[in-house]
Structure formats: C-alpha cells, structure tokens
Amino acid sequence: MEKTSLNRESYNKIIPLWASVRNTAQVNSLIIDLTQKIKPKGKILDIGCGTGRPLAEYFADKNLSVTGIDLSENMITAAQSNGIRNSRFFVCDFFDFSSEEKFDAVIAWDSLFHFPKERQKDIYLKVSSLLSLGGYFLFTHGKEEDEHTDQMFGESFYYSCLSKIDVLKLMENSGFVIKYSIENFSEHNDTRDWVVLAKKEFGL
Template sequence: MKPEVTGEKYNRIAEWWRQQHEASGYGVEQLRRAVTWVTNRKRALDVGCGSSGRFINELQEHGFQVDGIDISEEMIRHARELHPESEFAVADISQWKTETEYDLVCAWDSTFHLPLDLHEAALKNMCNALAPGGVVMFTCGGSHEPSKISGTFQGEDFEYSTLGIPEYFRLLHQFGCVVRHVEFDQGPTEPHVYMIAQRTE
C-alpha cells in the first residue's frame, strides 16, 4: 500500500487516535531506554508522530526540542494543536530529507506500514538525519526474512511489512550505526520488535 493511501486511512481515525492515545504509556518505556543512550539531548524527531503528542510530551520532559512528521494531514493537524511550539511536516519518511541534525529519531509503529521496497530509503533518511552519536529507535516485525501482512483496525484495512531483523542490522551498519538494543517487547508469541541504534560516524 502506498504511504499516501495509509495516510488517508489515518486521516479518518486521527481524532479517535488522539482521544485513545493522549494518556497512553504504550512504547514510552522503550522510548526512555533509547533516551538513555543520548548524551546530547537537544533536538529530536518523531516519525509518524500521530495525533496524540504523547512521545513529544515525553521527549520534552527530557529536554529535547521536538519536531514531528507524519504522512497523515489530520494527524499533523491535531499534533500541531497540542504542540504549537513544535515544527511539523506532512511527509512520507521514505521520501523526506532534512538539513537538520537530530540527537534522537524515533519511529514507533509507523515505518512498519511501508511497502517492502521503501524500508531501506526510510531507514537511510532516519540515519542520515542523526547527529554524530545520535540515536534512532524504531519498531519492526520480528521475522528473519522479509514478510508482509494485512489487518483491519478501527474499520480500516492496513498493510504492514518488515525486512526482517538480519536485514535491518545490515542496513544500520551500512548507514553508519551500531545496534544498541533489540527486544521482542510483546513476548515470544508477538513478532513485535523495537531496535535502538546509534550513529558512530
């Protein structure tokens, strides 16, 4: 599914997402773990930030100035309402380029919607946006081979895909990052993984 189509689906559930997730702690412990690797806590980017502003709240508490991008205009409209002090863009992470250097880039449950052929570009853009020593944290499907699935959520059909853990490791190395943490954070029966890596160059 093209990212723009995914964005249209999230447009339709952006308000619901905001109400459901504004106070949600889902992924926050994992975000805090990523923050522990960051020595220079100046600027962070939330990729696929959604409408609830919850990761932005957490990162601001750690002293970051936080920017957000999302492919859904409605998600960004809500995020702007909650965080007028932040800079936002409606953009697909696989196409997005920036001159800004970030000390932390997080993509919680967003890049897993990309079609298989766009994951590499998205990961490259996130790694390229890191300052030296900067940290990237993202979630992905925990298979060992590339795979894709689809599912219905809030009445919308969504697609998900993953390159598989070995390929993310290879790409992170290629893009100048070392892996710091990998975890099946929902246990052995749910193939949901989050990865933390750090730019070394």
Template sequence: MTDFFNARYLQEQYDHMAESYMESRSLFDNTDQLDELAKLIPPKSTVLDLGCGTGLPVAKFFTERGYNVTGIDLSDSMIRLAKKNVPDAVFYSENIVNADLSGDSCDLIVSFYCLFHLRKEQQREIFNKIMHWLKSGGYAYFTLATKEYTGQEDFEGTIHFENNILPYSHYSSAEYSKIFQDIGATLVSMNKHTIGGETMLWVLLKKPKNPKS
C-alpha cells in the same frame, strides 16, 4: 485494485481515524522507554519524531523536558491534533519517504508504530536517511513489525486495524541486523516487547562517532 501502500491511501485512513487512534494509543505506556532514551542525549538536544501522529507520547514527552522537537506525519488530521497537544513543538505534514532534512542535524530520531507501513525497500531507504540525518554519536529508536504480529517471518501485505485495512511489511530479525550493518549503524539493541497486546520489534541504533567531531 487498491494499492494499500500508496501514500494517499494511508493518509486517508489515518485522517479518518485520527481521534480514535489517539484514544487507543493513549492506553499504551511507553514511559520507561522514553525515560531511557532521554538519558542518552544532552539537555536541549534536537529530537525528530518520524510519523509523529498526534504528538503523543514522543513529542509531548521530549518537549516538556526542554528538548527541541520536530514532528513529521503524513496525515493532516494527525498534525492538527499534534499542534493542539504539543503547541511548543514544530510539526508539519509530509510523507516521511520524501522528507529532505539537513544531514547531521538530529541528536535523536524516534519513530513509533510507523515504519512498518512502508514497503520493505522503502524501509531500507528510510534507514539510510536516518543515518544521514543523525549527528555523529546520535541515536535512532523505532518500532518494526514482527512474526508475532503478522503471522509470518517475512511479510508484505495488509492487516485490519480499527476497522481499517492498513499496509504492513517487515523483514526477519536476521535480515534487519544485516541491513543495519550495511548502512554503518551500530545496533545497540533489538528486542521484542509486547505493549498494549502488540508484540513489536524495538530497535535502538547509534551513528558511530566521527573521529574528527
């Protein structure tokens, strides 16, 4: 029986559809969201794009504005396209679950259309890592799946996407709020937005400032 949440399986799916994924996601307009994020951090800040895909739109947006951008993605094919699309950013292929970055190293962490491919317990682990990686006062902005997308309030299973079967999981909004509180994050906003026909939960967290920093 196929383990759809297996990293190798997910990597193969995105390697296979890298080009078509880039084309389909190019139809989504996230400009307003990215503009708002840029207002939160100083010029030349360090930005981490988790599950960066082809580097569009996040890595490209921030690199063109002079930020120091690093992108991580599971798919080698996606990373090759990202390096071509955004040559001035740094990209490497790795499972974000295994990423081992320095603490207090990022001003902003962004993850579009990625974290919902992890099992729910893995999402908890990533949220903790994000808080560790963020600098004091730093921000994280990411996409989570919703009942409107999966049909269930709390979900862990598969959905067809571009003729592929992909893993998806999510907690309820109330449970996410509790998780964010438990990890010590300040929940700045958590809103449902429909972009490209997909209703997702868009979350903005802040790492509280260290009084000593």
C-alpha cells in the same frame, strides 16, 4: 489504492478513536531511557508522530526539541493544535523529508511497517544521514519478512517489513551499532514484536 494513500486516508478517518487511545497512553521505559541518553536541548525527529501524544509531548516536556512528521493531515492538525512546546509538526513522507540540521535521535515507533516494501531497504541510510555522529535511532519492527493489509479501528492499513537479518545488515552498512535488540517487548499491556536501539558510530 496506492499503499501510502491507503494509510493516509485510513489514519485521517480514525483520528478521533486514535487520539482517545494514544493521547492517554503511558510512556514506556524504552522511551524514558532514550530521553536520558540525549543531551539537554537535543533535537529529536519523530517519524510517524501522529497527534504528538504521548511521545513528542514527553520529549518536549524534557526540554528536548521535537520535529514530527506524518502523512496524515488530520494527525498533524491535531498535533499542531495540542500546544506542545518545543515542537513543530509537518505533513510529510519520510522519504521526501530533508533537514539542514542534524538530529540527536530519530524515533520510529510503529511507523516503519507502513512503508512500501520496495522502500524498506532505503530507510536506514536515510536515517543515518539525518543523525549526528553519536545519535540514536529507536524503532519498532516485525520479526519476519512480510507484506499484508489488516484492519484497525474498522479501516484497512498496509504493512510490510524486511527480515531481521536484512535489517541488521542494512544498519551495519549505514554506520549503526546495535545497543539493544528486544523481541516480544511488553509493558503497560502493550506489546511490540521487535524493538531496536542503535547508535550512529560511523560517519557517512
């Protein structure tokens, strides 16, 4: 099965279990910090938004405007039914997404690692093109180059990532300056291999 189709079908199947975990998850300090950096009524793009909870809902409650995209039709249906104000949600592949407006921040929390390995190098220039100058990009990532499938809630998912060195070089070439780079982030009994906050400081 094609990589993106595998993930779409698997997320569509696990929506009840996923929602039961994510809808009540705590918002971590890095999300709170990002929110405080964005101007009032600023615009956020959430890549792989899932059900919209807890992240899109948190941003919206802070009077920010959220656009959420996800490949899973069931995730977007759930997000749209959650009644999250200041938000809009679309079924869309990130690489097919376009917007006339620029965003003040882009977040990709646990989503970039689902992108096909051969498209990983294209992420950062596209994100940069969607951001206003001075906008922020917060994302999670693996620490080492990898490509594999794994199980979650009894379903198979595809994962991939580039090396840290490659990612940092791609970001530099896309107009980003790194604000922090945290390995082995852990909070609220939740861990991430690598979390990066970058700021677009050069126009492209």
